[in-house]
Amino acid sequence: MTGNVGEILDFLSKAQDIALFCHTNPDGDALGSTLALALALEKAGKQVSLYCDCAVPKKYTFLKGSEKFSFPTKTAHEAAISVDCSSLDRLGKCTKCFLASRKRAAIDHHASFERFTDTCFVDGKASACAELVFEVIKEMDMLDAEIAALLFGAIVTDSGCFAFSSVTVNTHIIASELMSYGIDAADIIYKVYKSTDIDRFRLKSRILQKAQFFEDNSVAAIVFEAEDFAATGTSLEQTEGMINELIDIDSVKVAYALSEVAPRNFKLSIRTKSPINAAEIANCFGGGGHVNAAGCRVNGFKEDILEKIVKLARDRL
Template identity: 30%
Template sequence: MIQQEYGRRLGREEWQSFIDILLSAEHIVLTTHVNSDGDGLGSEVALSEVLRSLGKTVSIINPTEVPPNYRFLSSTVDIEVFDAHSEECIQDIALADLVVLLDANLRDRMGGIWQHVDFGREIGKLKVLCLDHHLGPEDFADLMICEPYASSTGELVYDLVVALQEHAGRHLLSSSVATGLYVAIMTDTGSFRFPKTTPYVYAVAGELVAAGADPNDIYDQVYNSLNLSALKLLGAALSGIRLLEHNRVSWLVITQDMLRMTGSKLFDTDLIIRYLLSIPSVRIAVLMVEMHDGRTKVSFRSRGEIYVNEIAAVFGGGGHKNAAGCLLEFSPDKAGKVVLDDVRAYLDQLMKTTAI
């Protein structure tokens, strides 16, 4: 394990209460947020492997399906997709004595899973842990560790594994655990480019590679495994990019018609927002996706000291300083007007005090 310290991290003592609850449970359910990403999925897979090696019964139940480019992670573990009519998922939650939410700090991010978790808590036997690194946590768990300093939830899970190894007195960082954690950290740091990629993160990545994570294969699986429908959607979408506020804001709407015409799915929209922010003059990028029920999923990205999580919070969402989102209860047409008006107002206010 890494001997040299690089800034802030949680030590054994700070993890002890979390570990005590983990190890007192027998049947554990791990879950993450809707529209799961590399950080949530990688963290789940890694932690499930560790807990199983410690003799725990572990199920992974997610509110939405695993995107195709992350399905290689499920080669060693089974990831169930929750459905209100899935007796197997509901039974697993009912039998659990602990649910661990990873990479989210709002109960609504669990989708339809939350009502079953909440019922289990009401009858008295189910506990909830939350491990996350986003801003603006909601107080709903029996114990929450939410550390915004961390580059990713995967970084925190790595520190948890180190603490568990000290507690158990044996090695727990297997090749499959290392792979899950490398995926988590790589994706949430933008392939080690984002501001929270500290020297400690690089040191952790090196430790994971030494433990068996293959950087070349992982990068290829995650970023070079796009299907034809995703590429068709990308082609259809890019021509619709619009610029506002002297080219400081880029925005784009993805409609259900576009998804149907290209044969693509919601998770295929995730790669598009990076193109919105690739224009040098753009400071805030806004991607609006029409959901099948008429609501609008909004994703924000920004550069520098622009806190788009504050914009998302106005609409009941949240996230990171430079990457956030929300779900609006109305159509993209209305969402476009309401959200862009708020973005303009935010930029106007910011420009009075800051050069952007």
């Protein structure tokens, strides 16, 4: 644990113009946490700006206020907070505006957090960044039904709907307090975990039938190439969650999803079963994440990358 909720409250109380930044390729935790904090700060009379370096994935546009995210036009703010970012480069093209702001803070829950601000509130044991944002907002006494729905959506995303080993007693205590605001928890879970459009379904069936298995079925990999996206009318953001189909196979200990971003440039997602550490594998490529879920970018030909990552898994079996 780095820093505490008091440091963030003190930081927020001293600023009027506050910019909130979530990471590139945002997920439900980054978006829900950032939007909840924004609502609480607006209720407290602050002027709030919301930044992300790419568009909100269609899947998460149900989160109230998601249309408020933009790319920074102002060069600097009085205060800036990064949400759910384990390192500065996770801010992507927003990094410059973040660094230009006079005071900076970070709220995060990655064990691999690399300290890049003076003020921090980081707990690598929280299942979602939203657990920490919940504490901040509760201390501000600003919880309400809208904020509760956003935080619940964030926790549901990062906790695998309360199924991951990162889930603690505290995760459930927070979730139950959020439900007490009368939110439609089942509907939020449906939107985050179940609902899919037909194009994404077609991409999924196409990719899963090409899944590759190594090391006696203990290592699995799927590869999304430009032609797969073109054939199904989908894009990178719609690949989210498909890797879980692999790690859910009994024999699989390490699962990979390799997604083509540009020619010879891939996003690598990693899922592992304990004790194999996903973040440690991601580290080999300059990435990071959690014990059982991590990611990074890798350059090269897919065949070479596959060979490399299968070896990294084999060495850890």
